[in-house]
Amino acid sequence: MRVLVINSGSSSIKYQLLEPVSGAVAASGMVSRIGEPVEPGSPTVEHEADGRTLAHDGPIPEHATGLRVVFELFARSGHDLTGEGLYAVGHRVVHGGEVFYRPTLVTDAVLTSIDELSALAPLHNPANVIGIESARRLLPAVPQVAVFDTAFFHGLPDAAKTYAIDAKVAAAHGIRRYGFHGTSHEYVSGQVAELLGRDAAAVNQIVLHLGNGASASAIRGGRAVDTSMGLTPLEGLVMGTRSGDLDPGIIGHLMRTADFDIDAIDLLLNRNSGLKGLSGVNDFRELQRLIDTGDQAARLAYEVYIHRLRHYIGAYLIDLGEVHAITFTAGVGENSPQVRADASAGLSRFGIGVDADLNTAKSRAARYISPPDAEIPVLVVPTNEELAIARAAAALVTASA
Numbered sequence: 204m205r206v207l208v209i210n211s212g213s214s215s216i217k218y219q220l221l222e223p224v225s226g227a228v229a230a231s232g233m234v235s236r237i238g239e240p241v242e243p244g245s246p247t248v249e250h251e252a253d254g255r256t257l258a259h260d261g262p263i264p265e266h267a268t269g270l271r272v273v274f275e276l277f278a279r280s281g282h283d284l285t286g287e288g289l290y291a292v293g294h295r296v297v298h299g300g301e302v303f304y305r306p307t308l309v310t311d312a313v314l315t316s317i318d319e320l321s322a323l324a325p326l327h328n329p330a331n332v333i334g335i336e337s338a339r340r341l342l343p344a345v346p347q348v349a350v351f352d353t354a355f356f357h358g359l360p361d362a363a364k365t366y367a368i369d370a371k372v373a374a375a376h377g378i379r380r381y382g383f384h385g386t387s388h389e390y391v392s393g394q395v396a397e398l399l400g401r402d403a404a405a406v407n408q409i410v411l412h413l414g415n416g417a418s419a420s421a422i423r424g425g426r427a428v429d430t431s432m433g434l435t436p437l438e439g440l441v442m443g444t445r446s447g448d449l450d451p452g453i454i455g456h457l458m459r460t461a462d463f464d465i466d467a468i469d470l471l472l473n474r475n476s477g478l479k480g481l482s483g484v485n486d487f488r489e490l491q492r493l494i495d496t497g498d499q500a501a502r503l504a505y506e507v508y509i510h511r512l513r514h515y516i517g518a519y520l521i522d523l524g525e526v527h528a529i530t531f532t533a534g535v536g537e538n539s540p541q542v543r544a545d546a547s548a549g550l551s552r553f554g555i556g557v558d559a560d561l562n563t564a565k566s567r568a569a570r571y572i573s574p575p576d577a578e579i580p581v582l583v584v585p586t587n588e589e590l591a592i593a594r595a596a597a598a599l600v601t602a603s604a
């Protein structure tokens with residue numbers, strides 16, 4: 204049984220063909236720079252299957268073309284997607300609003316609703332819709348399942364999900380904290396419970412998803428009780444290019460005094476802020492290289508990043524009262540011992556600390572990095588959103604058969 208997982212973004216499509224039980228990946232790849240001019244000879248689609256990489260050069264004017272090229276590359280690499288054996292297509296959908304909070308079989312009506320939610324996620328849902336439409340056209344006989352990034356946070360307690368603005372305005376416009384990266388937080392928190400050898404219902408935990416986008420969550424007994432992202436994925440931690448938390452007064456100030464319109468504000472806060480806004484680079488490895496050369500702006504960006512991260516750890520310790528694990532995941536969380544050490548520094552009075560050897564040991568496995576006698580285990584658990592989406596899609600198709 205194989206599931207194709209598609210993550211369709213505004214100018215890229217990432218995909219994996221995988222086996223949902225074992226997690227074995229048969230093929231994976233990415234279409235990039237959709238709708239952008241490209242230099243002749245520079246690949247826009249890179250496809251990996253059975254240890255071989257196939258590439259496609261030339262511009263990809265829109266998503267449907269991108270997926271068509273992907274299907275050709277699948278065929279060339281010996282995996283015929285239109286033939287027998289594809290059990291489902293799982294689509295990552297960023298915003299499910301109040302409507303969708305579990306994996307959902309795509310129908311025309313579902314697709315229309317996802318499109319209507321674009322008002323809440325204008326940078327994400329339209330691209331998700333295009334990806335689903337293209338896949339439905341190319342694979343009309345295969346069930347398509349939407350898996351929502353907001354779903355895990357659907358049941359946030361009222362106090363955590365409510366913004367303190369005029370309640371009538373909030374209700375009229377669907378304004379609440381929805382949370383994102385839910386598939387990752389749910390998957391990782393499940394892995395943590397397994398690693399601790401406890402039932403998820405008995406584990407209170409903090410999950411720190413630190414990638415290019417970044418979010419934290421507080422999870423009590425398997426249910427999310429708080430998270431750092433809000434109405435949009437802009438709130439919370441400092442990210443690669445997003446600001447995270449800021450005084451909303453900044454927006455009015457820029458509009459009144461600096462002639463920023465709403466598009467300029469969106470661009471500033473989503474693409475030109477965070478680590479990139481402060482240091483010029485959004486990639487954490489580049490930031491570390493700049494810091495090593497003595498770059499003061501990069502050092503400050505790092506300090507702001509850690510400062511904010513520690514605030515959320517502190518807040519969630521208090522939210523949860525009793526915490527059984529703190530876990531780092533995603534690109535930075537899984538690979539930067541420095542971030543993990545700095546985030547946990549000086550917290551021994553709270554039962555939190557990392558062991559220097561365990562923290563710096565090279566491993567791709569889910570593992571402990573706190574000393575064996577630590578009161579609160581600190582862990583690194585690799586996330587795998589594709590696997591979680593594939594499993595959710597397969598389970599839904601099986602249940603509705």
Ligand code: AMP
Nearest residue numbers: 414415416486487488533534535538539
């Ligand atoms: P993700 O969005 O989860 O793919 O994470 C991307 C981020 O992880 C980028 O900022 C990368 O620079 C960062 N990252 C990947 N590998 C490493 C590494 N070995 N050390 C530090 N950061 C890394």
